[in-house]
Amino acid sequence: MKNFSKIVLTIISLIVALYLLEDFFQFGLKQNQNIKMAYIQKVPKDAEVLVHGPCEPLWMVSPEEINKLCDKSAYNLALSHSDFADNYIHFYQYLKYNKKPKLLLLYVTPESFDKRFNTFNSYRFAAYLDDSLIRFVVKENDPNYYQYINIPFMRFAFYSSNVLFNVIQGYKHYFTNRNDAYYPDGFEPPTKRVWGNHAANFAELYKTNTVFKWDDLREKYFRLLIQLAQSKHVQVILYESPVHKASLPSQVNRNEFLKRIKRLSNEYHVEFFQFEKLSIENEERYFISTLNFNMDGVKIFNDTLAKFLNTRFE
Amino acid sequence: MTDKIWNQTKQIMIEIFHQPQIEINETTTANDIVGWDSMTHMILVARIEKHFNIEFNFEEASAMENVGQMIKLINLKVSK
């Protein structure tokens, strides 16, 4: 009997400890100013122009430049390797805690609709699973993770390598009363990267013929994103920044995808603007990958983008 | 006769295992002697065969990791 009570006590202590850890992690993550989900809640931006998408807009569109050249406040909500579902939740969170923007500038390219490029980063939403919409999106995009989230603390433990550090950093921000993110306007300049992230292997994806494969889940969340914006009367402009010309021939069905994106955008009466036939797209010296510019390229692109936006503000 | 066999076997072991201070008795096994492992075991068997002019079969050779059994076997073969 003594052993039985010890077992019961251990199990209860474990469950209590896990719930406490869960609260501890949740609080820490929500204090981390460098995490956009937390930052847009804690330090509302109320921007007029909201830039969104994966790493291309993150590293290429400067709100400071938009402010300077278009006289509009802007915030860059983009996040690296994020797909439309990831973008959707961030936009939903932004609207919850910020004044709705006048314009949502969303980056779209054929890669956006192919499952092999970008992903749904479930760990970004681990601290927000109390929200039923976020929970539903997580369930649909990462069912393997979803089956564990009812076990105490598992929602954080499952992706601990993406979460633990951020929790500690969050507490650091909390105890030092930090007021702002490292990149307050959300834009991350494409400074020289420390490590190539297996660049050689990823370059293989483009060397041989690349055939894009349309993913229906990506399309679903693309639609939801636009519908959410339009339901709040937010103007939406889709754009594709210049693509390095030399990489185009190996992408077998790029045009087919672009046509399909165009058809989708027409369905919602939304403009899809391609920044193409610019001299910059021929010059390798401005690119760090087929889709991303270096700082020199960014400067040129932001000028072009600003000029374009000035003609489009309603 | 048996004492002679004990001493001679001990000498062979000292030579093969390079251990000048070996002590063996009925219950000594390969685990008790430094240098006596699977790699030196069959060499030991071959040297004993050569020295006493006897021959073991494989089962006997494998069982010789116990010194007591080893000496008994040598005795048996030598007295034949």
Added chain:
Amino acid sequence: MIFNSLQFFIFFIVVSLVYYFSPQRFRKSVLIFASVFFIVSFSFVSLMVVLLSSLLNFYAAQKSRHKILFYTLVSLNIFLILFFNYFTSASDQLQVLFKPIGFELNQLLLAIGLSFYTIQHIAYLIEVRRGKFAAETDFSIFLLASFYFPKLVCGPISLYQEIRPQFRFLKPTQQNIESGINRMLFGYFKKIVLADRLAPAVSSVFDFNDDLAGLTIIAASLIFTIQLYFDFSGYCDIAIGVSRIFGINLIENFDFPLRSTSITEFWRRWHKSLIHFFTHYIYYPIAFKLRKYFLFSTVVAIILTFTLSSLWHGIGITFLAWAFCHMTFLCVEFFFKQYCNNFKIKSNNIVKGIQILCVITLVTISNIFFRAPNSDSLSHLINQLFLLPNYIPNDWLAEFIAPLAQGGHQIQLFNFYTSLVLAFVFILFERKLFAKFNSSKLNYFSVFIILILIFVFGVFGNSSRFIYMQF
């Protein structure tokens, strides 16, 4: 159903409860049904293969006097292993490319555990033929000994005469249960926290074709050596722990191999059950046949034994190269001991420490070959190692830390350093921790702490497979 999955956890709880509440005479059947369910969770074909293999070996042992049948079955068993390994390694190149963590070979599903139970069958046939014990007359026991689920996937490989009596009693005591839980927790910690945290660093270097500094490759191989130890020994701890809960004792497969002071000693402490098989059924017969050639017999026996061992692990130049390394190390050590006894140094802690470091270095070098996913990758890595100007990184962060940590950002460095610290601290206190978690008394506070550590530091996503499962 791999050990570190929710499905296995539920499966284990259900099987244990049914086991305990069953009368003793039904417990064997419970284990049989559980094992069938376990195998089928991988693939139905795996079940067919183990059934067929067990039937053939069972029958052949009954007719062990029949020379041709005996040799046919032994050859068939060997052929099975080689065939399965050939088939596995041929698809290696396709499987390995963009994996976040280590090995995830789908073709394993074809015959899970084959390499392990086939070795057991070969040993069984040989012992029956030698007359060591009578052939098994109860097929259900023979089958259970072959596919008993805790040891099916990665061993420890049991000797039939050791495991058979265990299936007769099946009456675990309270000490069995407590020590079983202890051991399981220990194994889960090693696998989920230590091994799986180190896996990305290893995969980052070995599974991609980046140009790397030589020292980075060595570092990755060292991390792999430690990861492999935690992964494999952790798996065996879980297998031993689960079995204790059923009142069955499986043999130990590891004896702190990373504390070996020679390669010879290393092979007495690493994957003991496999080494036992190779020593008694391959090495000894060869060394015995050639014993008149004294030292030469040892060399030939080592070469043949390790060549066969490399084939057991897989068909490929990488495994042969790994075996070649160990053959060389063992022969050099052997001749050194034979001829250089004048150079004996008095053993103290410092000498012992240096010896341990030397052994770890040699094993690390051999593991570059073992871990390389295919021959192309191996040539690429060797090229990098011999590009001497690039041997030492110019930029330590970009060329050494970042490839191992999978990036140079704070979060990646934090994860990487945490993994190293956890591994280092564990290795330092391993003997004490093992004594604590091998005891037959459950310390509930320790259980609480280890579970919290597993939750906080463990790797749960990606469902990483055990490395030795591919064999």
